[in-house]
Amino acid sequence: MAAGLVLAFVGCDNDHRKDYPEGCLVNSSYEEKTPSASLGTGSIADNDEIDSLGIYLGLSPGYRFNDSSVVGEYALISLKSGHGLFFDGIKEGSYNLNDTPFTPDGPYTYVVIGANAKEEGKSQLFMTTGGTLKIDALSRTGKTIKIAGSLTNLSFEEYSEDLSEKVPNGCKSTIKSMEFDVKIDVD
16 A cells, blocks of 8 residues: 655746755754645546545645646645545545555545756655645535645655666655645636
8 A cells, every 4th residue: 555745846946945954955854834826626526525635735834836837846635535644535644654565556635745956957756754644624616626635744765767766875865844724627
């Protein structure tokens, strides 16, 4: 059963990165973070239940969506019903992300952070190695889904771009806590 969090950073200026560890496109710690912006995507299954959710939470001041691409640092929470922690469906509750191996051949549930410095031709992705995902509220009215919750004590290690393996001696990061409250309109 797979679960995790991926941390992603895409195309931001480097001024806010001046204190980051050398060679790392992410901060070593995000402490208590309030998302600078949020956006969600989702789908409804044939049985009319929530099938999948993707929740993007901005970590950098310049975070924004630009012509279907993400600009700035963000965390992505991906939830897939029928798999991993959500084998019985996406539901309210507290989910331990420790010891839940990520499998890139998915479908899977994960949280990830990543970085892509376009001007330098570099990118980095980070998978959770521990922490907690809590869903406090989940509701659906027609094609609108509302989800609220939090991430706590997350730790991340750098992975290859296809998330198939850890990068030896790679960068690491943490998020002490972050709350989210997102409204998602699905097609």
